[in-house]
Amino acid sequence: xxxxxxxxxxxxxxxxxxxxxxxxxxxxxxxxxxxxxxxxxxxxxxxxxxxxxxxxxxxxxxxxxxx
Numbered sequence: 313x314x315x316x317x318x319x320x321x322x323x324x325x326x327x328x329x330x331x332x333x334x335x336x337x338x339x340x341x342x343x344x345x346x347x348x349x350x351x352x353x354x355x356x357x358x359x360x361x362x363x364x365x366x367x368x369x370x371x372x373x374x375x376x377x378x379x
Contacts, residue, residue: 313360319353320365322346 326346333339354365 313362316353316356316360316362316365319349319356323349323353
């Protein structure tokens, strides 16, 4: 279970980095890395016979306070 949580933490970190990135190519690479970590977490959870992971992607609030 610990590995699943670690993979999800990594996914969230890459999603946060992607959300603040201005370079479209780097933003895409960061999103791809986040997706890869989510897939690893799902695969590990399945191998441990855990329920499917339902953790939405992280979308930080905009700096101006709008949704």
